[in-house]
Amino acid sequence: xxxxxxxxxxxxTDQIVIVCNGQERLIxxxxxxxxxxxxxxxxxxxxxxxxxxRVLDRTTYDSTLLTAGARLELIRFxxxx
Amino acid sequence: MxxxxxxxxxxxxxxxTGKFASATxxxxxxxxxxxxxxxxxxxxxxxxxxxxxxxxxxDRDHFFFLPNTSGARDAAEAVRLAHLARSVGxxxxxxxxxxxxxxxxxxxxxxxxxxxxxxxxxxxxVLPYINADPILALRLQDVGAAAVMPLGSPIGTNQGxxxxxxxxxxxxxxxxxxxxxxxxGAPSHAxxxxxxxxxxxxxxxxxxxxxxxxxxxxxxxxxxxxGREAYESGLGRRGTTAExxxxxxxxxxxxx
Numbered sequence: 001x002x003x004x005x006x007x008x009x010x011x012x013t014d015q016i017v018i019v020c021n022g023q024e025r026l027i028x029x030x031x032x033x034x035x036x037x038x039x040x041x042x043x044x045x046x047x048x049x050x051x052x053x054r055v056l057d058r059t060t061y062d063s064t065l066l067t068a069g070a071r072l073e074l075i076r077f078x079x080x081x
Numbered sequence: 082m083x084x085x086x087x088x089x090x091x092x093x094x095x096x097x098t099g100k101f102a103s104a105t106x107x108x109x110x111x112x113x114x115x116x117x118x119x120x121x122x123x124x125x126x127x128x129x130x131x132x133x134x135x136x137x138x139x140d141r142d143h144f145f146f147l148p149n150t151s152g153a154r155d156a157a158e159a160v161r162l163a164h165l166a167r168s169v170g171x172x173x174x175x176x177x178x179x180x181x182x183x184x185x186x187x188x189x190x191x192x193x194x195x196x197x198x199x200x201x202x203x204x205x206x207v208l209p210y211i212n213a214d215p216i217l218a219l220r221l222q223d224v225g226a227a228a229v230m231p232l233g234s235p236i237g238t239n240q241g242x243x244x245x246x247x248x249x250x251x252x253x254x255x256x257x258x259x260x261x262x263x264x265x266g267a268p269s270h271a272x273x274x275x276x277x278x279x280x281x282x283x284x285x286x287x288x289x290x291x292x293x294x295x296x297x298x299x300x301x302x303x304x305x306x307x308g309r310e311a312y313e314s315g316l317g318r319r320g321t322t323a324e325x326x327x328x329x330x331x332x333x334x335x336x337x
Contacts, residue, residue, distance in 0.1 A: 077169055080099040
């Protein structure tokens with residue numbers, strides 16, 4: 001019970017704002033790029049991730065933490081000529 | 082057989098994947114085109130519809146993806162897109178497009194040269210989309226472009242090979258493959274480019290927006306094969322006066 005209370009109060013006070021593909025998102029602090037992608041139900045194999053203007057190496061998604069104000073771009077292939 | 086940067090291609094028709102009505106039609110048309118090389122673009126994941134992934138419909142063992150840098154307005158943006166393309170596609174091949182003016186989508190020669198130099202240094206296989214400028218084509222191959230892709234006419238216009246004269250010079254001078262790209266609106270345009278000795282053509286709009294894209298893809302495939310066959314066969318000389326195809330002897334019985 002106390003754990004869920006803690007999460008609830010945390011949600012009200014501790015969440016941070018990042019910008020993903022131009023949209024503001026509220027996330028828990030300490031979330032990794034890999035966890036963020038998984039929470040969005042996205043397949044990391046089908047896209048590239050740019051964090052603050054730099055393409056992230058796939059092997060670092062697990063160890064890269066998202067901090068307040070982070071600018072994330074999730075980019076994939078689409079039809080084009 | 083066509084060879085670019087050491088990779089062999091059986092088909093000389095490259096096909097774009099844009100503007101198709103659905104993924105199903107796209108896949109059927111690409112299959113009918115017999116293309117091996119297909120271009121793709123890079124865009125943001127649609128966070129409201131993340132499952133909408135058109136590329137998951139294409140088998141990458143069958144189709145060789147050539148990511149483009151469409152949307153880049155200068156060299157820096159193109160390089161940024163190149164890095165993303167390498168990460169998404171696990172490929173170092175790139176169709177370099179730098180088009181600062183959305184109205185004409187004509188490529189910027191200075192930024193294209195600058196980006197080619199940078200990306201070749203970084204190990205990319207760069208196929209730059211260019212205006213049909215023979216001097217620029219030479220400069221690009223000098224700095225390591227793997228092919229050059231001169232336009233027939235502006236992207237999406239279906240106007241055909243308006244740049245015929247300059248493309249002929251590019252082909253004559255080229256030491257790298259010449260892929261005529263953009264504006265080819267009918268199979269006859271593709272034949273024209275191939276008969277001139279273009280190594281390949283890239284077609285997107287003309288197939289994607291056709292009444293029946295699958296049959297149009299087949300028509301382009303036939304056209305590209307016919308044009309190449311004609312080029313390799315050696316076209317006859319053009320004349321300005323008639324030369325009879327039938328013998329001129331043996332007509333005495335008529336004219337007595």
